[in-house]
Amino acid sequence: MDQKIAIRGTSCITGLGEGMDVWLDAIQKGKAIEPIIDADMFQTEINALQKGPYEMYRVQKITAITLLKALENARIKVTEGNAERVSILFGSSYEVERFKSEFFKTYRESEPELTSPSIFPYTSSSAISAALSILFGIKGTNITFSNGITSASEAIIAGRDLLVSKKTDVAVIIGTNFFCDDFDVELHTCGFQQECCAAIVLERADGIKPTKKNTYAKIEQLHHGFKENSGIRGWNGCTITNMENSFGQDLVVKDAREQPWKTVNSCVDLGSVFGNTFSASGVLGIILGGLLLEGNTVLKEHYGDVKPAEILFVNEDNYGNHTSVVMKK
Amino acid sequence: MKDKTIVITGMGAVTPLDMGKGVDVFWQKLCQGDNGLSSIRSIDVNGFECQIGGEIHGLERCLNGLVPDTCSRAVKLFALAVKQAKANAGIIDNIGKVGICCGSVLGCIDLEENYLEKAFFTDKKKDRQLLKGTPIQAIPSFAAEMFDFKGPNFSVNTACSSAGDAVILSANEIRNGRADIMVAGGVEIFSEFLFRGFSAIGALTKDGKVRPFDKNRTGLAVSEGAGVLVLEEKEHALARNAEVYCTLAGGSSTVDAYNLVRPHVEGQGLSKAITKAINSAGVQPQDIDYISAHGTGTYHNDLAETKAIKRAFGKQAKSVKITAIKSMIGHTMGASAVLGAISCVMAIKDNIIPPTINYKTPDAECDLNYVTGGFCAKKVNMGMVLAAGFGGQNSTLIFKEK
Numbered sequence: 001m002d003q004k005i006a007i008r009g010t011s012c013i014t015g016l017g018e019g020m021d022v023w024l025d026a027i028q029k030g031k032a033i034e035p036i037i038d039a040d041m042f043q044t045e046i047n048a049l050q051k052g053p054y055e056m057y058r059v060q061k062i063t064a065i066t067l068l069k070a071l072e073n074a075r076i077k078v079t080e081g082n083a084e085r086v087s088i089l090f091g092s093s094y095e096v097e098r099f100k101s102e103f104f105k106t107y108r109e110s111e112p113e114l115t116s117p118s119i120f121p122y123t124s125s126s127a128i129s130a131a132l133s134i135l136f137g138i139k140g141t142n143i144t145f146s147n148g149i150t151s152a153s154e155a156i157i158a159g160r161d162l163l164v165s166k167k168t169d170v171a172v173i174i175g176t177n178f179f180c181d182d183f184d185v186e187l188h189t190c191g192f193q194q195e196c197c198a199a200i201v202l203e204r205a206d207g208i209k210p211t212k213k214n215t216y217a218k219i220e221q222l223h224h225g226f227k228e229n230s231g232i233r234g235w236n237g238c239t240i241t242n243m244e245n246s247f248g249q250d251l252v253v254k255d256a257r258e259q260p261w262k263t264v265n266s267c268v269d270l271g272s273v274f275g276n277t278f279s280a281s282g283v284l285g286i287i288l289g290g291l292l293l294e295g296n297t298v299l300k301e302h303y304g305d306v307k308p309a310e311i312l313f314v315n316e317d318n319y320g321n322h323t324s325v326v327m328k329k
Numbered sequence: 330m331k332d333k334t335i336v337i338t339g340m341g342a343v344t345p346l347d348m349g350k351g352v353d354v355f356w357q358k359l360c361q362g363d364n365g366l367s368s369i370r371s372i373d374v375n376g377f378e379c380q381i382g383g384e385i386h387g388l389e390r391c392l393n394g395l396v397p398d399t400c401s402r403a404v405k406l407f408a409l410a411v412k413q414a415k416a417n418a419g420i421i422d423n424i425g426k427v428g429i430c431c432g433s434v435l436g437c438i439d440l441e442e443n444y445l446e447k448a449f450f451t452d453k454k455k456d457r458q459l460l461k462g463t464p465i466q467a468i469p470s471f472a473a474e475m476f477d478f479k480g481p482n483f484s485v486n487t488a489c490s491s492a493g494d495a496v497i498l499s500a501n502e503i504r505n506g507r508a509d510i511m512v513a514g515g516v517e518i519f520s521e522f523l524f525r526g527f528s529a530i531g532a533l534t535k536d537g538k539v540r541p542f543d544k545n546r547t548g549l550a551v552s553e554g555a556g557v558l559v560l561e562e563k564e565h566a567l568a569r570n571a572e573v574y575c576t577l578a579g580g581s582s583t584v585d586a587y588n589l590v591r592p593h594v595e596g597q598g599l600s601k602a603i604t605k606a607i608n609s610a611g612v613q614p615q616d617i618d619y620i621s622a623h624g625t626g627t628y629h630n631d632l633a634e635t636k637a638i639k640r641a642f643g644k645q646a647k648s649v650k651i652t653a654i655k656s657m658i659g660h661t662m663g664a665s666a667v668l669g670a671i672s673c674v675m676a677i678k679d680n681i682i683p684p685t686i687n688y689k690t691p692d693a694e695c696d697l698n699y700v701t702g703g704f705c706a707k708k709v710n711m712g713m714v715l716a717a718g719f720g721g722q723n724s725t726l727i728f729k730e731k
Binding site: 083084093094097100101103104105107108111112113115116117120121122123124125126127129130131133134136137138139140141142143144145146147148150151154158161164165167182183184185186187189190223224225226227228317318319320321 | 445457458460464466467484486487494504507522528531581585586587588598719
């Protein structure tokens with residue numbers, strides 16, 4: 001990959017508020033974590049964002065705050081002048097199930113002419129990111145990836161391509177993990193523990209001297225495929241894994257030669273830390289990787305003195321779709 | 330990185346016109362101006378103004394055991410389209426890294442409908458394994474497993490632009506060296522959920538026909554279908570003696586940032602998508618011979634689309650020939666852009682432009698050069714597909730003669 005991509009900003013929203021280090025600290029100390037994000041925590045910012053007479057749905061509020069915080073962290077302001085050069089790549093698979101369920105119950109119990117139209121537009125997973133474009137006036141590319149656990153990872157790859165081809169100047173990658181009461185059994189079966197919504201802001205790395213303030217980390221290599229992990233042969237460094245089939249267990253990842261190439265007990269398994277974070281995992285792995293690269297003190301207490309020079313993040317769903325990202329400081 | 334030329338080497342289509350018999354039948358019936366829409370059979374539409382839709386009958390015969398019965402209908406339609414395309418493109422083992430990108434809006438909604446019915450109205454039981462079968466990603470994953478495609482595998486949702494964006498992203502996979510061949514397209518199934526949704530927002534046709542750009546148009550018809558294109562780098566295709574239909578000359582994706590349901594009233598986002606696509610192809614508006622329009626048959630879409638074409642094409646807007654194939658197959662949502670693309674590819678191949686049917690009364694506000702009253706035999710060097718969806722998502726593809 002001949003064009004390096006810089007991560008200029010991040011945000012991570014959970015039931016504890018803002019910041020992955022806050023989340024990790026709570027996990028490490030065994031604190032109770034509210035599994036559902038209370039959007040009221042950000043009421044002041046939400047009030048400032050709110051447009052029009054209709055209150056935003058909770059999912060909209062939280063994704064809007066996530067995007068806002070990420071842009072602030074990256075010191076990027078969306079204006080008329082740059083709106084077409086900012087893109088949103090969104091990872092979302094189960095975030096609109098609540099709307100689907102509600103709409104189904106509505107029409108199941110009402111006559112044709114009495115079925116309310118207001119919920120239906122939100123039953124497509126693309127609605128949330130489209131609503132963000134409307135709210136922020138962002139007019140670049142806007143694509144939702146409904147790839148289950150690898151959604152946000154696929155969004156990162158697409159964002160990278162847009163940046164390298166100069167079809168955009170800023171790619172905001174957002175990954176979401178929201179709970180729905182109507183699917184509580186199903187979500188818990190898949191390992192859901194707590195809601196989260198996270199974002200990273202990507203730009204081309206060239207032309208800007210990287211500092212701690214303007215560059216969180218850099219993305220060096222990207223790969224994805226189906227049941228054949230041939231893009232990362234011979235890796236012998238720090239790894240973050242997120243394997244939907246093997247949550248919380250030591251595991252062996254095979255490459256195309258059918259040889260085990262790495263055990264993860266010396267690295268970090270995302271699922272064993274946070275549970276199944278579904279479509280947010282692709283972004284969370286990157287943010288966690290950045291904390292490891294800087295030698296974050298919370299992580300030191302939890303994982304020992306790990307400060308790698310580079311990190312491989314592998315994300316794989318239970319169908320066999322996998323993505324891998326190599327990141328450096 | 331040297332820019333690679335992306336060509337089309339295969340196609341697959343499953344629509345209410347061909348009933349699963351493939352692209353040749355689909356194309357033949359499009360050119361004949363056949364109507365693939367009919368009285369809805371699969372759901373009870375008593376009490377609804379709209380009684381028509383696009384349903385594929387006899388699918389099980391075409392599938393011939395290809396997909397387990399327990400899979401979603403979306404998985405079945407898409408797998409059938411991929412099977413057709415694989416054969417059409419001559420994809421065999423060890424041909425290189427083959428990937429899939431699938432666009433869809435509601436994906437495996439049939440499984441979710443069944444679940445919600447049982448969970449909340451009949452059995453009152455939940456299904457722990459539900460989420461493993463319902464995400465859109467289940468669709469391309471199943472196809473990858475079935476056809477042993479080990480390349481990139483992902484799914485996108487940009488409403489009715491989904492399949493267009495699937496093609497654009499797939500071309501990027503090849504350009505960036507992550508795949509040798511990509512099978513890109515979309516799928517949508519007819520469901521009560523979809524029908525009730527478009528009925529609730531008042532978008533369905535009220536007179537039993539879909540009349541894109543007609544002054545008396547009353548709305549769209551919900552339909553189902555699947556379509557895929559096989560994309561390949563030109564040198565790779567030539568090296569294996571693949572038949573090359575045409576070149577993917579350009580494409581673009583934009584968002585209106587205006588309204589969640591209606592397009593921008595002046596068609597701003599779509600016109601930008603058109604202009605960007607034309608620029609990316611390195612051509613001029615007058616080089617476009619044919620537009621496969623989004624043309625849903627709703628008042629707002631057709632008007633906004635007309636304005637978008639006029640804004641982007643300027644004086645050339647009234648010269649380019651336009652067809653709205655949704656007049657014949659209805660609105661296949663996540664598959665619509667790729668089915669429009671297939672009509673472009675075939676138009677270039679055969680130098681025939683299919684008609685827009687049910688067009689009777691010209692609308693002063695939609696006054697472009699529609700092909701009506703039968704197909705048009707014309708040299709087609711370059712064709713364009715337009716797609717616009719909820720949330721103001723737009724995609725545009727341009728194909729040119731190889």
